[in-house]
Amino acid sequence: MIPQAVQDCWYPLAMAALTGPYPGRATQLLGQPIRVFRDAAGTIRVQGDAGADLPVILRFGHVWACPGTPQRDLFTIPEADHPGRRLVDCGVVRVKCSPLRAVENFLDIAHFPFVHTDILGAEPHTEVGRYEVHIREDTDEVWATKVRFHQPQAAMSAEGGIETEYMYRVPAPTAAVLYKTCPARPGDWDVIGIFVQPLTEELCDVWPWMALYDDVTPQAALIQFQQMIFLQDRSILENQIPRLLPLDPGMEIPTQADLTSVAYRRWLKRKGLTYGAQMVAA
Amino acid sequence: MKTGGRVTNWVANGLSRDVVAGVVVPGRWQGVDLAIWRSATGVLRAWKDRCPHRGMRLSHGFVRGEGLSCIYHGWTYGTDGRCRSIPAHPDLVPPAAIRAEALDCAEADGVIWVAGAGEAGPLPAVTGLVPLRSLALHALPGQIAAALPGLRLFPGGLRGVVVLGGIQTSLCLLLQELARGQTMIHALCGPQDDPVAVSRGLEDLRRSIEQGVAA
Ligand code: FES
Ligand SMILES: [Fe+2]
Numbered sequence: 001m002i003p004q005a006v007q008d009c010w011y012p013l014a015m016a017a018l019t020g021p022y023p024g025r026a027t028q029l030l031g032q033p034i035r036v037f038r039d040a041a042g043t044i045r046v047q048g049d050a051g052a053d054l055p056v057i058l059r060f061g062h063v064w065a066c067p068g069t070p071q072r073d074l075f076t077i078p079e080a081d082h083p084g085r086r087l088v089d090c091g092v093v094r095v096k097c098s099p100l101r102a103v104e105n106f107l108d109i110a111h112f113p114f115v116h117t118d119i120l121g122a123e124p125h126t127e128v129g130r131y132e133v134h135i136r137e138d139t140d141e142v143w144a145t146k147v148r149f150h151q152p153q154a155a156m157s158a159e160g161g162i163e164t165e166y167m168y169r170v171p172a173p174t175a176a177v178l179y180k181t182c183p184a185r186p187g188d189w190d191v192i193g194i195f196v197q198p199l200t201e202e203l204c205d206v207w208p209w210m211a212l213y214d215d216v217t218p219q220a221a222l223i224q225f226q227q228m229i230f231l232q233d234r235s236i237l238e239n240q241i242p243r244l245l246p247l248d249p250g251m252e253i254p255t256q257a258d259l260t261s262v263a264y265r266r267w268l269k270r271k272g273l274t275y276g277a278q279m280v281a282a
Numbered sequence: 283m284k285t286g287g288r289v290t291n292w293v294a295n296g297l298s299r300d301v302v303a304g305v306v307v308p309g310r311w312q313g314v315d316l317a318i319w320r321s322a323t324g325v326l327r328a329w330k331d332r333c334p335h336r337g338m339r340l341s342h343g344f345v346r347g348e349g350l351s352c353i354y355h356g357w358t359y360g361t362d363g364r365c366r367s368i369p370a371h372p373d374l375v376p377p378a379a380i381r382a383e384a385l386d387c388a389e390a391d392g393v394i395w396v397a398g399a400g401e402a403g404p405l406p407a408v409t410g411l412v413p414l415r416s417l418a419l420h421a422l423p424g425q426i427a428a429a430l431p432g433l434r435l436f437p438g439g440l441r442g443v444v445v446l447g448g449i450q451t452s453l454c455l456l457l458q459e460l461a462r463g464q465t466m467i468h469a470l471c472g473p474q475d476d477p478v479a480v481s482r483g484l485e486d487l488r489r490s491i492e493q494g495v496a497a
Contacts, residue, residue: 108355110355110369110370111354111355113356113369114351114352114353114354114355114356114369115353115354123356123369126356126369126370126372127369127370127371127372128370128371235342236338236353236354239338239339239342240336240337240338240339241315241331241332241337241338241339242337246337251337252334252335252336252337253334253335253380255335255368255370255371255374256370256371257355257370257371258336261336
């Protein structure tokens, strides 16, 4: 029932540091019950209902597992290893929406002035200029570059409005990474990711994660800032109709500002990654 | 609602005074979620609760002047339903094909009525009664009717003279089916009736019906 291509991907399931001994975290993946725990030897394991172990990777502070047969390694974020960065796990946000809608929303900037008012955007600075979108042939990832947007308060370490530049990257069907101008270090990028765990086609756990050049702001404030942003997004995501992401054109009306979303949807469709998607206009 | 051979598509969706200028509220007509809003100059509209851009509920949006804006990306629709601005592209004139999907709506006797576009019959008359309040119940319209045998069905709901909270009152309950087995009652009463007493009577009624449904 669930396409093989979907089964063969890697999915985030927990924060490694918070994974305790059996029974650990009892959760769901692609509609199936699943358990994440640390065994007697201290190894983190992921088991399905029948007790069989799934392939596991620990990366970016999170536990990733593949319910099928992994066709490739989990993506990497080389920037995260640069010295001087702070890695921040932001906990988890449960959202009653398609995991694909959660990723698509993360790729979207046009909503900043209306959903993250006076934080990530503000009227009248609503224009989304032309930017570039392409599929990277070597890694088969969706990339959007040269995205620029006016931002009243781009990050905790930013004061006053600035023009912020972004790059967006979709390295896996339910993960997205954004690179944004770093107010503290011009020329460098802050890196923010969301790792989305598909519990079902209409329910997901979103794990935001950051790798920042910011050694001023207290950890709690950084996490609180990110959580506030995601709670604002949640009020949108739980109120989109239909709940599944429409992959066929005709149901929704994209404009030039939606080029990343269009590319993401096409990429999902071409690869048969349809869990959380709807193919025919309802 | 089908009553006595007469068919009307009008469903009460609120009391006029609860939807003031500049406000948008959720509505529902025959299983379809709606956004009902009133412009600054008082024009009332009932639309499907779905923005054509990316499907966000329009009932979460905001009214500015004579337009309703979607909360997600700020696309704004005029009272004619046409999209008239896309903030991400301020210089773009939106194509005429981008529009909100409208249902018919009308107001009479302080009640907001909604019907499928172009298929409505005459408005149910509730003349001579005064709007009291709206309240939601965990019960189906049939269960509400069964609890009030003194009322008779008419297009739009139930009406008649009953004793409520120990007081005789001319009651009209306009019934609107919501999702998940809930019904919204839009209540009107006689001009001489004590609104506070009737209102309290309705709350007692709700309690007893919901207990009956749960039992
Ligand atoms: S979904 Fe309504 S403006 Fe984008
Ligand atoms: Fe957002």
